[in-house]
Amino acid sequence: ASLALGAAAVQMGTAFLACPESGAHTTYKQKILSENEDCTEITRVYSGKAARGIRTEFMNDMHRYPG
Numbered sequence: 001a002s003l004a005l006g007a008a009a010v011q012m013g014t015a016f017l018a019c020p021e022s023g024a025h026t027t028y029k030q031k032i033l034s035e036n037e038d039c040t041e042i043t044r045v046y047s048g049k050a051a052r053g054i055r056t057e058f059m060n061d062m063h064r065y066p067g
Contacts, residue, residue, distance in 0.1 A: 002010045017024045018032045035054050042050050045062040053059065 014032060016022060018029045022029065024032075031054060039054055040052050041055050041059070042052055043059050043063070044050055045059055046053070
């Protein structure tokens with residue numbers, strides 16, 4: 001759909017985490033499949049670099065009490 005709307009490329013790494021071949025834990029796969037784009041945000045709390053992730057309690061705490 002993104003390409004059809006004019007995007008030059010898409011990044012789909014997370015989509016492959018839910019595949020049967022993935023070594024990701026079943027609970028993590030279920031979390032990925034049960035959430036939608038409204039449950040994500042850009043954060044730097046894990047690596048210091050901007051990345052989109054499913055909003056977690058840890059992310060909320062780190063954004064509330066930085067540093």
